[in-house]
Structure formats: C-alpha cells, structure tokens
Amino acid sequence: MKRIYMDHAATxxxxxxxxxxxxxxxxEKFGNSSSLHSFGKEAKGGLDWAREKVxxxxxxxxxxxxxxxxxxxxxxxxxxxxxxAYRSKGNHIITTKIEHHAVLHTxxxxxxxxxxxxxxGVDKYGFVDLDELRNAITDKTILVSVMHANNEIxxxxxxxxxxxxxxxxxxxxxTDAVQTAGKVPxxxxxxxxxxxxxxxxxxYGPKGVGVLYLRxxxxxxPQTLGGGHEFGKRSGTExxxxxxxxxxxxxxxxxRMARESVRLALLQDKLSDKIQERVDGVKLNGHPExxxxxxxxxxxxxxxxxxxxxxxxxxxxxxxxxxxxSTKSLEPSHVxxxxxxxxxxxxxxxxxxxxxxxxxxxxxxxVGVLPPIIKKLREMSPLNKDNVKEFxxxxxxEHKH
Amino acid sequence: MYGDKVMEHFRNPHNFGELKxxxxxxxxxxxxxxxxxxxYIKVGKNEKGEEIISDITFKTFGCVAAxxxxxxxxxxxxxxxxxxxxxxxxxxxxxEMDGVPPIKIHCSILAADGVKAAxxxxxxxxxxx
Numbered sequence: 001m002k003r004i005y006m007d008h009a010a011t012x013x014x015x016x017x018x019x020x021x022x023x024x025x026x027x028e029k030f031g032n033s034s035s036l037h038s039f040g041k042e043a044k045g046g047l048d049w050a051r052e053k054v055x056x057x058x059x060x061x062x063x064x065x066x067x068x069x070x071x072x073x074x075x076x077x078x079x080x081x082x083x084x085a086y087r088s089k090g091n092h093i094i095t096t097k098i099e100h101h102a103v104l105h106t107x108x109x110x111x112x113x114x115x116x117x118x119x120x121g122v123d124k125y126g127f128v129d130l131d132e133l134r135n136a137i138t139d140k141t142i143l144v145s146v147m148h149a150n151n152e153i154x155x156x157x158x159x160x161x162x163x164x165x166x167x168x169x170x171x172x173x174x175t176d177a178v179q180t181a182g183k184v185p186x187x188x189x190x191x192x193x194x195x196x197x198x199x200x201x202x203x204y205g206p207k208g209v210g211v212l213y214l215r216x217x218x219x220x221x222p223q224t225l226g227g228g229h230e231f232g233k234r235s236g237t238e239x240x241x242x243x244x245x246x247x248x249x250x251x252x253x254x255x256r257m258a259r260e261s262v263r264l265a266l267l268q269d270k271l272s273d274k275i276q277e278r279v280d281g282v283k284l285n286g287h288p289e290x291x292x293x294x295x296x297x298x299x300x301x302x303x304x305x306x307x308x309x310x311x312x313x314x315x316x317x318x319x320x321x322x323x324x325x326s327t328k329s330l331e332p333s334h335v336x337x338x339x340x341x342x343x344x345x346x347x348x349x350x351x352x353x354x355x356x357x358x359x360x361x362x363x364x365x366x367v368g369v370l371p372p373i374i375k376k377l378r379e380m381s382p383l384n385k386d387n388v389k390e391f392x393x394x395x396x397x398e399h400k401h
Numbered sequence: 402m403y404g405d406k407v408m409e410h411f412r413n414p415h416n417f418g419e420l421k422x423x424x425x426x427x428x429x430x431x432x433x434x435x436x437x438x439x440x441y442i443k444v445g446k447n448e449k450g451e452e453i454i455s456d457i458t459f460k461t462f463g464c465v466a467a468x469x470x471x472x473x474x475x476x477x478x479x480x481x482x483x484x485x486x487x488x489x490x491x492x493x494x495x496x497e498m499d500g501v502p503p504i505k506i507h508c509s510i511l512a513a514d515g516v517k518a519a520x521x522x523x524x525x526x527x528x529x530x
Contacts, residue, residue: 304435306464310411323435323464332435344462347435380417380468382428382439382460392432 001316004362008202008355009151009179009295010320014245015204021248022206025241033238034227043240050247057250058196059187060213066230067243070210071178071199075102075145077212077223077234078174078195082143083110085219086172090140094171096120096128097338098150102197103176104334107145116140125287126155126339134165143172148180148196152322152335152351153286154295156184163192172218178202178210179292182253183261194218198250200242204356205249209242256356264294264354267363271352272296274367279374281385285339285349294354297322299336299345300374302383308350311373317366322349342392344383404500407469414472416479420458425526427518429511436463436508438471440515444483444523452483459512466498466505473497474512487520489513 005013025046031039033047051062068074083093095107097119107117118136120128128146137144144166149156159175166173174195177186181196182203188196195218198211214220214233226235268291272284281301300308305321312319322333323346332346341349352366378384383391403411420441430437438461445455457479459471474494478486491510495501501509 302462304463304467306435307411307468310408310465314412331433343433343435347432347462380414380460381462382437383462391437394428394430394432394437 003316003318004358004365005318006352006354006358006362006366007318007320009154009292009351009353011201011207012204012355013357014206015249015252017252018205018245018248022241022245025244029240033240034229043238046240046244046247047238050243053247053251054198054211054213057182057186057254058198058213059189061216063231064188064213064216066212066214066233067238067246068210068212068234069208069239070201071100071176071197072102072210074197074199074210074212075100075174075176076106077220078197078214079103079106079110079143079145080223081220081233082172082174082195082218083115084221086142090138090142091115092118092138092140093143093145094118094120094133094136094141095145096122096147098122098126098152098335099145099147100151100176100178103145103147120146122155122338124340125290126150126153126157126285126335127287127290128157128162130158130161130165133162137165137169137171141169141171143174145174145176147176148186149177149184149292150286150335151179152333152349153297153339154179154291154353155286156180156290156292159193160191166194167192181211182250183257183293185257188213188215198246200246200249203249203253206242206245209239209246211246260356261293264358267354267358267360268294268296268352270360271354271363271367272298274363275370278367278371282374283345285336285341292353294358296352296354298350298352299341300348300350301345301378301385302348302381302388303374303377304347304381305349307377308348308373311377312366312369315369315373317369320351320353322351323347344388344392402502403465403469403505404498406473406497406499407466407501410469410472411465414468416458416472416475417460418458419460420456423458425519425523427515427520427522429514429518430463430467432462434507436461436467436511438463438467438511438515440471440475440512440519442516442519442523447482454478454481454483454486454516457516459515463511464505464508466501467508467511470494470498470509470512471515474516478516483520483523487517489516
C-alpha cells in the first residue's frame with residue numbers, strides 16, 4: 001500500500017541534498033572544531049558555513065547564532081538563560097497559553113524558582129491580544145515569549161507588533177519559530193526579536209540539532225557549562241554533521257520558500273474546501289488565512305481522534321490529533337481548549353500538515369478515504385447533535401481525572 | 402503500541418450500535434479524558450430460570466482501546482448470568498485485551514463498568530415496577 005506522510009509539523013524526511021552535505025562530516029572531516037590542526041579546521045569550516053547560512057536566513061549576524069540540540073533545548077536555554085541573567089531587574093515573564101510544552105514546562109519550572117509568569121489567553125483563532133499584552137507588562141517584566149506560529153492550529157502570531165511593544169517597554173522578546181523558520185519570512189531586525197528558537201528536523205534537516213538566535217548584547221546565563229563552545233553560551237563539542245545539515249536545510253528552505261509556501265497554501269485550501277464540502281459537522285480550527293502554509297486542523301463532531309488517526313493509518317495516511325488519547329496525558333490539547341473548543345470537540349481533532357512531497361493526488365486520496373471513516377466512527381458514537389450538549393460535561397464519579 | 406487482538410476488534414468491532422428494546426443502558430465515561438460509553442443490555446432467562454444477558458451492544462466515543470474493549474467485553478459476557486456479569490473483573494478484561502500500554506488501562510476497562518452500570522439500572526427499574 002502507498003504510504004502518504006501528512007504530518008510535517010511533527011517531523012520531516014531528510015532532504016537528499018542535506019544528507020549529501022552532512023556525509024563528509026561523519027567520516028573524513030571528523031575533526032573537533034576546537035583543534036588547531038587541519039582536521040580541526042575542516043570541522044570549523046563546516047561550522048562557520050552553517051552559522052552564516054542560518055544567520056542570512058533570518059537577517060542576523062553569525063555571532064548571534066548558537067547551535068543547540070534542537071527546539072526544546074533552544075526554548076529552555078532562551079527562557080532560563082534570559083530569566084536568570086535579568087533576575088536583578090525583575091522576575092516577571094509573560095507568555096501564552098498555547099505555547100509548546102518546551103516553553104510552558106520551562107515557565108512552570110521558573111515559577112517554582114521565584115519567577116512570576118503571566119499566561120495570556122488567545123481568541124477563537126488563536127491570536128494573542130496586543131492590548132492584553134501591553135497591560136500585562138509591569139516594571140518587573142523582563143521577558144516575553146510568544147510563539148511565531150502555533151504547531152497545532154497553524155495560527156501565525158503578530159510577532160512584529162509584539163516585538164515593537166517589547167522594545168518600547170525595554171523587555172526582551174523570545175519567539176519559538178520552530179514551525180516557521182524556513183517556511184515564513186523571518187527578519188529579526190524588522191521584528192525586534194531578541195531570541196528565537198529553530199529546529200533542524202522540521203525543515204528536512206536532521207533531528208538532534210537546533211539554533212537559538214540571541215541578539216548581540218542580550219545577556220544569557222548558560223545552562224550547560226564546559227569548554228566554552230558557542231561563544232560560551234552552550235558548551236559541548238559541536239554536532240558538526242548535524243549543524244551542517246541544518247545549515248543546508250535552511251539554505252534550501254529559503255531558496256524554495258516563495259514557491260513552496262504558495263503551493264502548500266493552495267493545497268491546504270483545496271483540502272479544507274473539499275473536506276467541508278463532503279463531511280457535515282466539521283470545523284477548521286485556526287485562522288482561515290493567517291496560518292502556516294500546509295497546516296489544516298479540523299474538529300469533527302462526536303468522534304475521538306485516536307481512532308480516526310488509526311483508521312487513516314490503515315489507509316496509508318499519516319496525520320495527528322490533539323486528542324488526549326494520543327498523548328502521554330489524558331487531557332486534550334491545551335491549544336484547542338484555549339481557543340474555546342469543548343473537550344468533546346478537542347478530542348475530535350485532526351491535524352494535517354503538508355510538505356514538499358505531497359501532491360494534489362495525495363489530497364484527493366485523503367478527501368476520498370476520510371468521509372467513510374468519519375461515518376463509521378459516528379455510527380459507533382453515543383453522541384449526536386441532539387444529546388451532545390447534555391453529555392459534554394458528563395462524568396461518572398469513577399472516571400474523573 | 403496495541404496488540405493484534407485489540408487492533409482486530411478496533412478494525413471490525415462486534416456488537417456495536419443501539420439495541421432496540423434494551424432493558425437497560427449503562428452510561429459511563431468522561432468526555433474530558435475522551436471516552437463515553439453506552440452499554441445496552443437485554444435480559445432473558447436460562448434453563449435454570451436465572452436472569453442472563455441475552456443480548457448486549459455498545460456505543461462508544463473514545464480511542465482505539467475504548468472501542469476494542471467495548472467489542473471484546475460484549476462478546477465475553479453475552480449469555481452470562483447477571484450475577485456473574487456484574488462481578489466481571491477489570492483484570493479479566495485486561496487479560497482478554499491481551500496487550501495495552503499502561504496509559505490506556507483506564508479506557509481498556511471502561512466496558513466492565515458499563516456492564517455493571519447497565520445491570521444496576523436494570524435492577525433499579527425492576528425494583529420500581
């Protein structure tokens with residue numbers, strides 16, 4: 001059976017050109033970039049090249065690029081590093097309720113360690129309210145962290161305006177750009193960004209490598225101590241092959257961005273239109289236009305997402321859901337509940353994230369197999385339009401969590 | 402993550418749908434954790450005159466484990482006496498399920514509660530008659 005991958009927001013396949021660029025750095029160019037000899041220089045060459053490529057992609061300087069092990073480490077380093085560096089100035093951090101867990105759990109850690117965190121709500125599309133942000137800033141506020149685009153519903157936040165507000169108030173601004181880097185234009189100067197997280201494997205690069213952009217002059221308390229690598233901000237012998245892979249992936253992504261983003265947005269529109277045409281009781285989550293190209297997130301009434309994902313998998317389609325049953329917790333997606341969905345609706349969500357190898361035929365195939373699956377699951381469900389309101393908050397005493 | 406038996410019952414569930422003229426319906430679950438289950442039973446009598454579950458169906462909003470255990474349990478207790486069925490243990494059901502991850506245990510035993518709730522409702526109805 002043909003397998004169709006439509007879960008690019010989770011991870012993406014390594015591009016053949018990226019693999020080719022990485023290969024020499026596993027074997028013949030294996031040196032330690034800190035060494036003085038020619039082996040070391042070869043490794044350093046790869047490191048410098050990748051640093052320039054990433055810097056160019058976001059209009060930064062090479063010395064503002066810190067390589068890490070991935071998006072999660074970048075978020076941790078940005079939040080903890082900035083929070084502890086500016087502790088004497090204040091202890092207040094502002095973020096949103098729809099951040100990735102790498103940000104949310106780091107904020108919870110900081111709360112346990114003497115910081116106050118404000119979690120801004122979002123509207124039905126997932127947008128942060130700029131006035132609410134302005135009002136939340138106090139003279140104790142040192143850092144604002146708002147993601148560039150949400151990984152589940154694809155909503156692109158007004159980061160340029162947020163950056164401006166932070167700059168006017170003398171507050172540092174971090175954005176998690178794991179879903180947008182290489183897909184949506186980023187200019188750290190124009191957007192007044194002080195720190196920004198990037199991941200390699202979301203852009204056809206390797207796993208295990210990421211970037212923290214840190215504006216020159218921004219203080220950061222390192223979280224990994226050692227030999228002083230990465231300008232003393234993140235010690236540890238560099239993952240040169242991975243870093244070169246990320247550099248190559250970023251170079252390719254920027255080159256392909258203009259064309260690919262239009263192609264993916266058109267495919268996504270087609271997908272959304274056809275699904276809404278063929279299935280009743282479906283809602284597109286997120287904003288109709290201001291969303292990641294290729295991201296579509298639907299809620300189907302009266303069904304649960306894990307069963308839906310497994311049925312799609314049996315048809316060869318890989319997608320994901322915000323249902324609790326898909327995660328390690330039993331709570332449905334915090335993002336879907338933050339945009340006002342009921343638990344039942346949040347459990348019935350399907351995220352399709354298209355990528356470079358997806359075609360119109362793939363979309364047609366999905367649109368063909370989906371309606372019978374929804375029908376079957378609804379036939380099995382005790383919920384329907386007449387009783388859903390009554391049972392939305394149903395709970396027998398033994399099954400509360 | 403699931404065993405073959407669970408996947409087979411998820412793919413082709415037995416006994417699903419509303420049971421017309423059911424004698425009782427057990428409603429269990431909690432939409433917050435993503436599962437709601439209705440167990441419909443029809444009560445008859447065996448040769449000894451004991452009350453038995455003569456027919457049983459389910460309707461389930463829930464994950465793979467929730468749907469599969471609805472199917473497996475309804476297969477299991479069909480024909481059982483009410484006395485035996487109301488004592489069905491979660492361990493028995495888990496054993497029948499043959500392979501579910503720890504996080505799924507709570508939704509893998511929901512049908513056992515569903516059957517108990519249905520029998521309880523049946524007995525209460527009878528008492529009122």
